Amino acid sequence: MSTETPLLLFEQVSKWYGSVLALNQVTLELTGGITGLVGANGAGKSTLLRMANGQLKPTLGQVSVRGTDAWDWKARRLVGYCPDIDAFYEDMSGRRFVWVMARLCGYTRAESKRRTEAVLERVGMSERADRKLRGYSKGMRQRIKLAQALVHDPELLILDEPLSGIDPIGRQELLELFQALAAQGKCLLISSHELESLEKLTNHVVIMARGRIVAVGTLQQIREMLDDRPVSVRIDVDRPREVARLLLALSEVIAVDVAPKLADGGEGIVVKARNPKRFFELFGRLVVEHQLEVRRLEPLDESAHAILGYLLGGSGKT
Amino acid sequence: MAAQTDTLLRYRPWRGTPRGPLYASTALARASLKLLFRQRLMWGLFALALLVFFGFFFCQYLLVLISNLLDTESVRFASLPVTVRSIKRFFAPLELDGTAHTFGNFIWYQGYVLVIVLALAGSVLVGNDFAHGSLPFYLSKPIGRWHYLLGKCLAIGVVINLLTTAPAMILWVEAGVLSDWQSYYLDHFTLLLGIIGYGATLTVVLSLLTVATAVLVRRTVPMAMIWMGLFVLLPMLSRWLVETFKDERWRLFDLWNNLYLCGLFCLNADPATIRPQPQPAYWEAWLATAAVVAACVLYLRKRIQAVEIVQ
Numbered sequence: 001m002s003t004e005t006p007l008l009l010f011e012q013v014s015k016w017y018g019s020v021l022a023l024n025q026v027t028l029e030l031t032g033g034i035t036g037l038v039g040a041n042g043a044g045k046s047t048l049l050r051m052a053n054g055q056l057k058p059t060l061g062q063v064s065v066r067g068t069d070a071w072d073w074k075a076r077r078l079v080g081y082c083p084d085i086d087a088f089y090e091d092m093s094g095r096r097f098v099w100v101m102a103r104l105c106g107y108t109r110a111e112s113k114r115r116t117e118a119v120l121e122r123v124g125m126s127e128r129a130d131r132k133l134r135g136y137s138k139g140m141r142q143r144i145k146l147a148q149a150l151v152h153d154p155e156l157l158i159l160d161e162p163l164s165g166i167d168p169i170g171r172q173e174l175l176e177l178f179q180a181l182a183a184q185g186k187c188l189l190i191s192s193h194e195l196e197s198l199e200k201l202t203n204h205v206v207i208m209a210r211g212r213i214v215a216v217g218t219l220q221q222i223r224e225m226l227d228d229r230p231v232s233v234r235i236d237v238d239r240p241r242e243v244a245r246l247l248l249a250l251s252e253v254i255a256v257d258v259a260p261k262l263a264d265g266g267e268g269i270v271v272k273a274r275n276p277k278r279f280f281e282l283f284g285r286l287v288v289e290h291q292l293e294v295r296r297l298e299p300l301d302e303s304a305h306a307i308l309g310y311l312l313g314g315s316g317k318t
Numbered sequence: 319m320a321a322q323t324d325t326l327l328r329y330r331p332w333r334g335t336p337r338g339p340l341y342a343s344t345a346l347a348r349a350s351l352k353l354l355f356r357q358r359l360m361w362g363l364f365a366l367a368l369l370v371f372f373g374f375f376f377c378q379y380l381l382v383l384i385s386n387l388l389d390t391e392s393v394r395f396a397s398l399p400v401t402v403r404s405i406k407r408f409f410a411p412l413e414l415d416g417t418a419h420t421f422g423n424f425i426w427y428q429g430y431v432l433v434i435v436l437a438l439a440g441s442v443l444v445g446n447d448f449a450h451g452s453l454p455f456y457l458s459k460p461i462g463r464w465h466y467l468l469g470k471c472l473a474i475g476v477v478i479n480l481l482t483t484a485p486a487m488i489l490w491v492e493a494g495v496l497s498d499w500q501s502y503y504l505d506h507f508t509l510l511l512g513i514i515g516y517g518a519t520l521t522v523v524l525s526l527l528t529v530a531t532a533v534l535v536r537r538t539v540p541m542a543m544i545w546m547g548l549f550v551l552l553p554m555l556s557r558w559l560v561e562t563f564k565d566e567r568w569r570l571f572d573l574w575n576n577l578y579l580c581g582l583f584c585l586n587a588d589p590a591t592i593r594p595q596p597q598p599a600y601w602e603a604w605l606a607t608a609a610v611v612a613a614c615v616l617y618l619r620k621r622i623q624a625v626e627i628v629q
Contacts, residue, residue: 073460083451
């Protein structure tokens with residue numbers, strides 16, 4: 001199969017559980033890099049991930065991995081899946097569990113052993129992998145799950161809440177590992193509730209709500225698409241009150257706060273504007289005309305939380 | 319400067335291609351068996367099954383040993399004299415003479431231990447995967463759902479054959495050694511094939527039934543209750559129905575009896591010699607067994623279509 005074929009392709013996919021519509025005509029294409037999957041509980045994230053991994057069959061539409069139906073076992077040679085559940089055979093050691101998973105991929109004993117050791121080393125578990133799984137902490141379980149997903153060196157990695165329960169140092173290590181994997185040319189689809197971590201990892205997100213994909217792209221692109229939504233912009237200037245007066249004269253400005261409580265404790269003004277694109281054009285002209293010295297210009301709500309809040313109509317917390 | 323060993327000890331990347339999902343099924347079966355043999359209760363049950371086997375093994379030997387004695391003579395058991403006639407009468411129902419019924423009876427008695435072993439094996443090997451949600455780990459690997467089931471059935475099949483077919487084959491070898499072995503092995507070779515056929519039937523039917531019931535109820539206690547219902551209550555009910563309505567077809571409710579009849583068919587036993595009488599015809603037993611297999615396959619097919627999240 002040509003590598004030009006999309007690595008993961010959802011074509012008009014819908015999934016019904018009885019009378020519940022979990023996915024509604026989802027179309028999505030992934031070719032590489034790291035993609036974050038965000039959405040509220042019940043948005044359809046897990047259903048989407050399980051379909052990408054061939055664990056669920058779509059009611060309508062088709063899911064394919066490099067052109068092969070995801071339901072076909074051959075497609076799973078290209079996919080590594082790290083589920084959010086951590087139910088193992090508790091009597092097994094971590095090493096043995098990963099080794100069994102490698103054997104299920106069809107490798108010989110020797111090759112399974114070599115791959116097991118390599119992935120355990122990679123996820124930082126090689127020293128602790130002989131303990132039984134029942135004695136593992138949440139973070140260790142996450143690492144073992146990640147190791148089994150990596151053991152057959154898949155092109156596409158599907159990670160469901162991979163950072164859950166991992167301490168800050170371990171989290172940083174895993175974020176670096178994900179970035180290294182992406183740099184190797186792997187495609188990672190990561191579902192996470194921890195948007196701050198996800199933001200550090202990738203700028204490319206898929207936002208889901210009520211079984212639909214409501215936005216795909218970089219956070220900035222998504223924000224730009226929301227032209228009719230107001231944007232909050234922090235502006236640090238020398239003469240804030242005068243600038244506030246000038247800004248209020250602009251047609252796109254809704255409100256100006258001259259004494260906002262900023263997270264870093266700095267001084268500046270916060271402008272709420274209607275159409276971000278047009279506001280920045282007008283503000284640029286204003287700066288030139290009045291020769292304003294702008295020390296800082298920062299949109300405050302291009303974070304995933306804020307965008308998610310707009311899209312989902314809530315706080316953005318998932 | 320690179321040392322000479324750097325070029326000699328370089329790791330050569332694996333250049334093979336992964337084997338297919340059928341191979342993965344055997345790997346899954348091996349892993350499942352190891353898990354099963356870690357259970358202490360399982361070893362206790364195996365010991366019990368071994369006792370049944372040793373009972374048949376040594377009694378067969380004992381009967382040959384006393385066959386040269388007169389019925390009125392006696393042998394001493396725990397310092398007590400027991401007549402040869404009494405011993406022969408005691409062991410007569412087991413028919414320990416190296417015929418089809420010897421092996422049929424042996425597997426029948428092993429069945430009591432086997433059903434408990436399978437109830438435990440089903441919940442450990444399959445039920446836990448569904449109850450704890452570990453199934454996605456297996457199904458995320460390049461195997462199909464049927465390969466997963468095949469792996470589990472293989473593991474259960476090994477347990478079944480360890481308890482029934484393998485010891486029955488040892489009894490066949492012993493029966494030959496205790497008599498004129500050349501003529502016994504030649505004349506009764508079909509019995510060996512019959513034992514294998516009986517074992518194959520048990521393997522297919524019971525492994526599918528174990529997996530299907532484990533998928534249905536998942537936990538050990540409900541699983542044991544269902545198996546007790548199938549192998550204790552249904553036989554009692556079928557016996558009562560046979561006596562009440564005087565129709566031997568009611569015995570078809572008794573799955574273990576159906577399997578016994580299928581086994582005796584494989585062993586080429588005369589239907590008139592089967593106890594208790596009357597019994598349904600062999601073809602009827604096969605048909606009832608095939609219906610159970612079909613029901614299990616259809617149920618499993620329905621269940622493995624998806625690992626549903628929302629019920």
